[in-house]
Amino acid sequence: MTDVxxxxxxxxxxxxxxxxxxxxxxxxxxxxxxxxxxxxxxxMNPAADTLALSTTEVNLxxxxxxxxxxxxxxxxxxxxxxxTAQEISEAAEVEVSRLPDQLARNANLEDSAPAxxxxxxxxxxxxxxxVEVDEALRSAMLVTSxxxxxxxxxxxxxxxxxxxxxxxCHGSHYDTAGRIRRGPAxxxxxxxxxxxxxxxxxxxx
Amino acid sequence: MSGPSTYEPKTGVERWxxxxxxxxxxxxxxxxxxPTPRNLNYWYTFGGILTxxxxxxxxxxxxxxxxxxxxxxYAFASVERIDRDxxxxxxxxxxxxxxxxxxxxAVYLHMLRGLYYGSYKAPRELLxxxxxxxxLLMMAAAFLGYxxxxxQMSYWGAMVITNLFGALPLIGTPITEWLWGGFSVxxxxxxxxxxLHYLIPFLIAGIVGLHVWALHVPGNNNPTGLSIKTKADTxxxxxxxxxxxxxxxxxxxxxxxxxxxxxxxxxxHADNYIEANALVTPAHIVPEWYLLPFxxxxxxxxxxxxxxxxxxxxxxxLFILPWLDTSKVRSMRYRPLGRWFFVFFVIACLGLxxxxxxxxxxxxxxxxxxxxxxxWLGRILTLYYFAYFLVxxxxxxxxxxxxxxxxxxxxxVLGKGKSDASASAAPAE
Ligand code: HEM
Ligand code: FES
Numbered sequence: 001m002t003d004v005x006x007x008x009x010x011x012x013x014x015x016x017x018x019x020x021x022x023x024x025x026x027x028x029x030x031x032x033x034x035x036x037x038x039x040x041x042x043x044m045n046p047a048a049d050t051l052a053l054s055t056t057e058v059n060l061x062x063x064x065x066x067x068x069x070x071x072x073x074x075x076x077x078x079x080x081x082x083x084t085a086q087e088i089s090e091a092a093e094v095e096v097s098r099l100p101d102q103l104a105r106n107a108n109l110e111d112s113a114p115a116x117x118x119x120x121x122x123x124x125x126x127x128x129x130x131v132e133v134d135e136a137l138r139s140a141m142l143v144t145s146x147x148x149x150x151x152x153x154x155x156x157x158x159x160x161x162x163x164x165x166x167x168x169c170h171g172s173h174y175d176t177a178g179r180i181r182r183g184p185a186x187x188x189x190x191x192x193x194x195x196x197x198x199x200x201x202x203x204x205x
Numbered sequence: 206m207s208g209p210s211t212y213e214p215k216t217g218v219e220r221w222x223x224x225x226x227x228x229x230x231x232x233x234x235x236x237x238x239x240p241t242p243r244n245l246n247y248w249y250t251f252g253g254i255l256t257x258x259x260x261x262x263x264x265x266x267x268x269x270x271x272x273x274x275x276x277x278x279y280a281f282a283s284v285e286r287i288d289r290d291x292x293x294x295x296x297x298x299x300x301x302x303x304x305x306x307x308x309x310x311a312v313y314l315h316m317l318r319g320l321y322y323g324s325y326k327a328p329r330e331l332l333x334x335x336x337x338x339x340x341l342l343m344m345a346a347a348f349l350g351y352x353x354x355x356x357q358m359s360y361w362g363a364m365v366i367t368n369l370f371g372a373l374p375l376i377g378t379p380i381t382e383w384l385w386g387g388f389s390v391x392x393x394x395x396x397x398x399x400x401l402h403y404l405i406p407f408l409i410a411g412i413v414g415l416h417v418w419a420l421h422v423p424g425n426n427n428p429t430g431l432s433i434k435t436k437a438d439t440x441x442x443x444x445x446x447x448x449x450x451x452x453x454x455x456x457x458x459x460x461x462x463x464x465x466x467x468x469x470x471x472x473x474h475a476d477n478y479i480e481a482n483a484l485v486t487p488a489h490i491v492p493e494w495y496l497l498p499f500x501x502x503x504x505x506x507x508x509x510x511x512x513x514x515x516x517x518x519x520x521x522x523l524f525i526l527p528w529l530d531t532s533k534v535r536s537m538r539y540r541p542l543g544r545w546f547f548v549f550f551v552i553a554c555l556g557l558x559x560x561x562x563x564x565x566x567x568x569x570x571x572x573x574x575x576x577x578x579x580x581w582l583g584r585i586l587t588l589y590y591f592a593y594f595l596v597x598x599x600x601x602x603x604x605x606x607x608x609x610x611x612x613x614x615x616x617x618v619l620g621k622g623k624s625d626a627s628a629s630a631a632p633a634e
Contacts, residue, residue: 041383044386046388047393050387074387075391076388076389077484151365153490154483167486184509185509
């Protein structure tokens with residue numbers, strides 16, 4: 001390597017014009033290289049058409065008390081459950097301070113909202129203008145992601161310590177409000193953005 | 206490579222080529238006249254076997270890719286079609302699917318050989334590290350390949366493994382969505398997994414080239430762990446080791462063929478013959494057998510991020526192993542304590558594999574009587590796995606008194622006094 005500093009002009013002390021040119025070109029190549037890399041990385045993110053497929057409408061009129069269906073929303077299964085009065089009261093009685101995850105994990109609420117039963121049910125859902133929804137239906141309905149917050153398996157309905165959802169993969173127990181109670185899953189089942197667009201139709205997304 | 210080249214081009218054509226591209230010389234010096242320790246046993250044949258495995262995977266994979274369709278609506282059906290309708294498709298798929306298992310069987314024996322004879326120690330640290338890189342890439346290739354048939358295990362395996370990255374704080378969700386190309390494992394995921402599954406074996410082939418290059422600088426280690434001192438310690442690679450490797454490859458192929466022709470689904474999982482269904486998780490998800498020990502380590506920790514860190518740490522620790530082992534002696538043959546810790550290490554790895562296959566809450570046979578379940582057995586064995594590398598090997602170098610080693614490789618084979626016997630008079634064993 002030639003020492004670019006040791007030219008007669010600078011005597012090896014002061015940085016020369018050549019140093020400046022070296023640093024500037026290496027810098028430009030570095031920045032340019034990083035910019036070129038970005039399209040190759042970003043192409044792997046969800047594409048525009050994937051992002052566009054993002055609402056699902058659920059008809060609740062056919063759901064009887066204690067019935068549950070699974071719908072697909074943004075490529076993921078979601079539980080839609082009309083809970084019985086007993087299931088609601090069991091979930092409502094638990095003190096939030098006793099829960100492993102005390103946050104509602106509800107896209108309709110602020111991030112800091114506590115995991116009360118009301119904050120988990122569709123009482124938290126938006127309601128379109130002019131639409132009237134029965135209060136009892138709103139507090140009975142629970143819509144959550146069906147992918148366990150541990151590693152994504154679909155929990156089994158009506159099983160586990162709380163007769164609600166039990167994930168067979170590594171043994172996570174969820175309660176009747178879809179909140180994690182025991183096992184390796186770190187968070188409550190997340191609740192998607194949702195709005196009542198009629199008295200019995202809920203739109204996800 | 207070590208020492209001056211002995212290649213002499215005989216014909217005009219060979220001379221012409223040698224002056225322009227000395228490729229024949231490279232082959233000659235690497236695989237014909239390469240000086241090899243005269244005492245290599247059959248544990249040293251797995252390198253050759255692994256090369257054959259890689260070639261088999263590439264050749265069968267390329268032809269499978271001519272019939273396979275990487276789309277969630279067609280992938281499962283296209284693999285069934287390969288099995289039923291494509292001419293000899295059943296054979297090619299059975300070779301490829303079982304080939305992955307055979308590849309791992311060979312790589313595990315190859316790695317344990319290296320651990321036992323201290324082949325990771327100076328001057329072979331880089332050789333070992335390149336090997337660990339190959340092993341990591343193999344795991345990636347096998348995981349991605351297992352997703353392609355788009356059965357239930359494919360889908361849920363992909364789900365569980367990609368969700369591991371969700372454990373990372375802050376960047377967890379962006380990273381998983383970036384890996385998926387969507388909000389969950391879906392078509393975009395399958396499509397890119399196919400692309401990467403096609404790519405990785407060629408990366409492996411490239412690194413194998415570096416691995417062999419790094420091998421041919423210091424030369425082979427050997428069961429005594431002694432360095433080569435004189436020419437009498439060595440034999441030319443050809444015919445001694447070409448024949449020995451060839452024989453081992455044939456025996457290995459017989460075992461391989463037994464699985465392909467008589468027991469093709471033994472190492473797979475029946476649930477993978479059910480098409481992927483995003484709504485139903487199989488009651489018991491397990492990875493392929495060769496990844497079970499890592500699955501057990503993952504589950505040993507109750508915390509999601511902790512489990513992930515520990516699992517990657519189990520491989521990460523292999524990278525620094527050359528600097529963890531403080532013993533002056535390479536081979537466990539002359540390490541009276543190290544040898545036993547090694548035996549327990551092998552048992553721990555097998556035990557972890559067993560734990561990975563069982564449900565964590567199930568009781569261990571016999572030991573279940575004292576309340577031991579597979580979760581706790583997994584925890585104990587995980588502890589030993591890490592202790593072996595991080596505590597035992599570093600300390601043992603100071604505590605252990607190695608036994609008497611032979612003066613040279615030659616002496617270890619021919620005994621004292623006979624060491625004037627000429628190299629060519631002695632057979633390979
Ligand atoms: C390091 C080498 C490789 C390993 C360890 C490997 C491993 C695997 C595994 C475990 C499967 C799933 C087999 C099954 O259950 O059906 C698979 C499938 C597949 N692989 Fe590979 N593979 C390798 C190289 C390749 C190459 C080089 C290609 C293509 C160029 C390829 C193409 C395929 C295709 C098309 C499938 C789907 C068909 C099937 O499932 O049989 N593989 N691979
Ligand atoms: S994925 Fe549900 S407990 Fe692990």
